[in-house]
Amino acid sequence: MQPVTRAIGIGYLLICLLALLATAFIGPVGYAPFPLPIGPAQDPVVVTIWYGTEKKLWLEDAVQGFEATNPRVGNRPIKIVLRGIGSRELSLRAARQEFGGDGQPTVISPASSAWVEVARADWAALNPGSQPFTIDRPDQAMPLALTPLVVVAWKERADVLWPNGPVDFWQNLHEALNNSEGWVGVARERGFAPDSPEYQKARNWGFVKFGHTSPLTSNSGAQALILMAYGYHGKDKGLVSADILDPGFQQWLREVEMAVLEFGDSTGTFMTSMVQFGPSKYDLVIVYENLALENVEAAQRRWGDIRIYYPPATMFSDHPYAILNTPWVTPEQRQAAEKFRDFLLSPPIQEIAFLRYGFRPATTDVPMLTNDPSNPFNKYRAYGAQVDTPPLVETPSGEVVTTLLDLWRRQINR
CATH class of the missing domain: 3.40.190.10 (Periplasmic binding protein-like II)
Structure with a gap:
């Protein structure tokens, strides 16, 4: 029996070793005792979004849907942190690097592109020669909803x-x-x-x-x-x-x-x-x-x-989505922010913004002229x-x- 017991023990140790190696490279494997993430590869990529509060409910719904897809950058999971702040306040604080208890923003999303322009002007005055925004189009950040x-x-x-x-x-x-x-x-x-x-x-x-x-x-x-x-x-x-x-x-x-x-x-x-x-x-x-x-x-x-x-x-x-190009935003955070932006602009999430919360879609993939009774422009035409x-x-x-x-x-x- 002793050789058999020894073989079982060695086999168990080999299985544990393989599970731990797999966890380190590809994420948690199996059930207890092997679910613990090992090493920095499993630390989440945190994307902190300072946003205008007009879209609070939509963004909160979207974050739940996004995280349910198990999004990752490489082997690292993505975590979205939302911070609702008035549009003028968030643009000024981001330009002046006044973070307070809201964390360093990866993205700012005020209600209007006008506040991105104000942030640009403030940033240029305080930081000559640097540009805080990674622009997805030549002249403005990407709109999320209208x-x-x-x-x-x-x-x-x-x-x-x-x-x-x-x-x-x-x-x-x-x-x-x-x-x-x-x-x-x-x-x-x-x-x-x-x-x-x-x-x-x-x-x-x-x-x-x-x-x-x-x-x-x-x-x-x-x-x-x-x-x-x-x-x-x-x-x-x-x-x-x-x-x-x-x-x-x-x-x-x-x-x-x-x-x-x-x-x-x-x-x-x-x-x-x-x-x-x-x-x-x-x-x-x-x-x-x-x-x-x-x-x-x-x-x-x-x-x-x-x-x-x-x-x-x-x-x-237009609720622009401006990814900051600053020393505190890492390449992984930018990739994660882009993934979440693409999710927000996907037809199902744009449709939720339109039908549930009354925003006009920012993309042409969601039609506004429909016979759907839940379409707000049908429902409230008389008003x-x-x-x-x-x-x-x-x-x-x-x-x-x-x-x-x-x-x-x-x-x-x-």
């Missing part, structure tokens, strides 16, 4: 403000916000007779109540300022710092912004307020289209007719949702955006 800026308003009030539709969009809004008689003065200026139903209702509405987020903390607030600047100057591209410094524009902007009730930090807060408090809180607000699609039905059931309106020219929040958007304004340079924000900080947010 959503335009829209206005959500109570229909009967929008019909008084824009009786022929929102053609002279920004000028009409400017005039209404500065009408000393409030809604009844707006109704008179739009030609409604004193005995008309519109005029009689307007007598009870008070001043025009308009809201958008703070451009210092929120992407949608900054985009609202950009659209106002373009609207005032009557163009959709080529916005320069001289346009921002124009005294006429500065006075016009002050007259709009001083009538805004409050500047919140979150775009979602305005839609939540419209749903919770109805027209007693806001007559119209500037929000993202995907938030409008999520909430208009609930507001309609609670308070009556509400509609989505598209400005004559708008901006997409004003439309596939075709107005013309898009050009994203200004980081320097122009910074000048516009400095103006707002000096003259509005004192």
Whole structure:
């Protein structure tokens, strides 16, 4: 029996040795006692993504699906770490290397490419001669999902403000916000007779109540300022710092912004307020289209007719995915970040962003014109949702955006 026992023992030791060798080179093998990863080859490749919180739920769903595929770089598993941070904050902190407790980012994904441009400008000022982004296309980072800026308003009030539709969009809004008689003065200026139903209702509405987020903390607030600047100057591209410094524009902007009730930090807060408090809180607000699609039905059931309106020219929040080209990002992290980016742009994940969360797909592989009842543009067509958007304004340079924000900080947010 002794030779047999010795043979079994030797065989067992050989099996353990083979299992450990296999574990070191190709990953865990079999069950206990051999599941422990050995050596640095099994350390995960960690990809830390600083992202704008508007896409939080979609990204969290995507990370679960991605990690379920057991993604790897070589023999090492990939781990995605998400850090939700406001778009302006994350762009500034990344450029200034102010990491705090959020870790060094491998990728930044603000809500809009405008913040990538701001980060570029800040980085160039602090680090002359270096470039922080590995660019997948010549002029910008890769978009992940799209959503335009829209206005959500109570229909009967929008019909008084824009009786022929929102053609002279920004000028009409400017005039209404500065009408000393409030809604009844707006109704008179739009030609409604004193005995008309519109005029009689307007007598009870008070001043025009308009809201958008703070451009210092929120992407949608900054985009609202950009659209106002373009609207005032009557163009959709080529916005320069001289346009921002124009005294006429500065006075016009002050007259709009001083009538805004409050500047919140979150775009979602305005839609939540419209749903919770109805027209007693806001007559119209500037929000993202995907938030409008999520909430208009609930507001309609609670308070009556509400509609989505598209400005004559708008901006997409394109949620760029910018992989940093910095000393702390390793080649393995870049490869892992590219794998996750490709996963996010795959048709199944883009379809989830579209059908479940109301984002427009960033690729042409997911059709927007379908008969699917879950398609948000079918489901919410009666509320004003439309596939075709107005013309898009050009994203200004980081320097122009910074000048516009400095103006707002000096003259509005004192």
